[in-house]
Amino acid sequence: MEKFTQLSGIAAPLPLVNVDTDMIIPKQFLKTIHRTGLGKNLFDEMRYDDKGNEIPDFVLNQPAYREAQILVTGDNFGCGSSREHAPWALEDFGIRCVIATSFADIFFNNCFKNGILPIALPEAERDMVMTDAEKGANARIEVDLVSQTITLSDGTTINFDVDPFRKHCLLNGLDDIGLTMEKVDAIAAFETQASSSRPWV
């Protein structure tokens, strides 16, 4: 997993609520058996028309936002299906940080497992980031995971919360499986105990 320490980039505004994973990556792109290559179909139904041509109004099609690394959006981002293709598509496009007022649970967890930092902010602060994002390529936003701060283009800083364990893993690019494998003795002990207390399992 790629490390996440600090990021300075363009933020794309997507002022919608309840953006679900079907919108992030429609199911016709789930038929792959690999993790990469989904970025071109990120937000496919909002981004392209029936003939596959770009819809110029959509934020990621606008010249200012084609290289966006941050997405700023509304409540309950990532709701719906648990597909991990959603963070894979974001990551493959180049988005490494999503800032929203709230996130759906599974999507939120999936982000951390794929080197993406999801940040939940109170509405007023999210609005400040959104306003900055709307300035386009002139406004670079800085996200620093070490100090847990977002710095806007005018120098304003906003603090954010992150779970300490998730932070540690992101900063070091640590893979959960490797960490858990170190606890194999505890798992084996649990299995022995469970097979006597609940043998039918």
Place this chain on the structure above:
Amino acid sequence: MSPKTLYDKIWDAHLVQEDEDGTSLIYIDRHLVHEVTSPQAFEGLRLTGRTVRAPDKTIAVPDHNVPTTEDRVNGITNPESRIQVEALDKNAKDFGIHYYPVSDVRQGIVHIIGPENGWTLPGMTIVCGDSHTATHGAFGSLAHGIGTSEVEHVLATQTLIQKKSKNMKVEITGQLSPGVTAKDIVLTIIGRTGTAGGTGYVIEYCGEAIRALSMEGRMTICNMAIEGGARAGLIAPDQTTFDYIKGREHAPKAEDWDAAVAWWQSLRSDDDAHWDKVVTIKGEEIAPVVTWGTSPEDVLPITAEVPSPEAFKGGKVGAAKRSLEYMGLQPGQKLTDVEIDTVFIGSCTNGRIEDLRAAAAVLKGHKVKPGLRAMVVPGSGLVRKQAEEEGLAEIFTEAGFEWRMAGCSMCLAMNPDQLSVGERCASTSNRNFEGRQGRGGRTHLMSPQMAAAAAITGRLTDVREMLSPEPEPA
């Protein structure tokens, strides 16, 4: 000992390790696997030289993009779907896990076959790379969806890294009125609490109206816990649960059964347990409902009118506008005047035998409105077989429904069963998101009874108009 909720009890029984900050390692009793969210996980195992830790606790089935036409035995024509199903065939074989291939009569939607074959038992932890894993909570098991990285984590370690959720109690008191089903209960709850109302919680559903439900109905409720934002839904096991499980292929037998039941009976929330949030709804107040918009929280009684976006607050005003435009509806229009093109009965929400019985009871002696497309997709091969034995298949086909093979089908339209742009569907599935059932397709969620009623009239219909006022003598 301090009082505990059912969730607390299951959690404690599966805790392998807990860090100071509450990050916990939880042991997983059952891991269900399907073709769409697993290939990258198995790819990960191969790349790192890891194996499946507990193949006997891992059960795989292809369901999401298998065709539901009978000619599927000749092979899947869509090359991408075929590759995914073949990848699962191979992964199941290479890693030695339980497997129900497309040719097995027990094949079906993963959340239907788990309970059906006795894999799903009270007090278990159950995960699957699919958000509707919450379904299994109907047995009093802690069940939830995970992402593909977590699928790989569970395959390799049989554990999951978790933080404990908060406890929420949803109580449905009293009794349901005629024509009101489990689907109406759960849609009504989501309509009240919103799609994010359960975020961060595990919900336990309780109360007299929940106790009175069959296992099928309880599964419908827990299935949609995720649509209310919750990680999982739970219903405490009781005699109804034990009766359902007894005798199923992988259920405990002989003295194991007695020991299991003894433990299962302790799986209930203590009377004075602490709840972080409580929602109470009177069963009598629940009406047959349908969704009008593109979020499962857009729920109204069938007797209502399409709302005006101005009736909402905040971000929801814009969302409602967008929904109505997408759905092609006008504020003030009566829901019962909305004409439909298609009816879909199936999915892990409502693809079980009881759902088919309920729909067939409404359809019996009627015909599908001419010009309408109507299909039934049983949730599993066993449901299909039983429905054929009970004569339900005949009722459906005589009425003009297509009778399909088991799978997810038009619930998510990954196989050829899809809506076209603007096509309007009365559906028993669980998601009415834009494009869920096919690009530009319009979905109204409802119970199987309501979907059957809509098939007859060709519009959204109050099923109560079709119920005889006096219950017919048995």
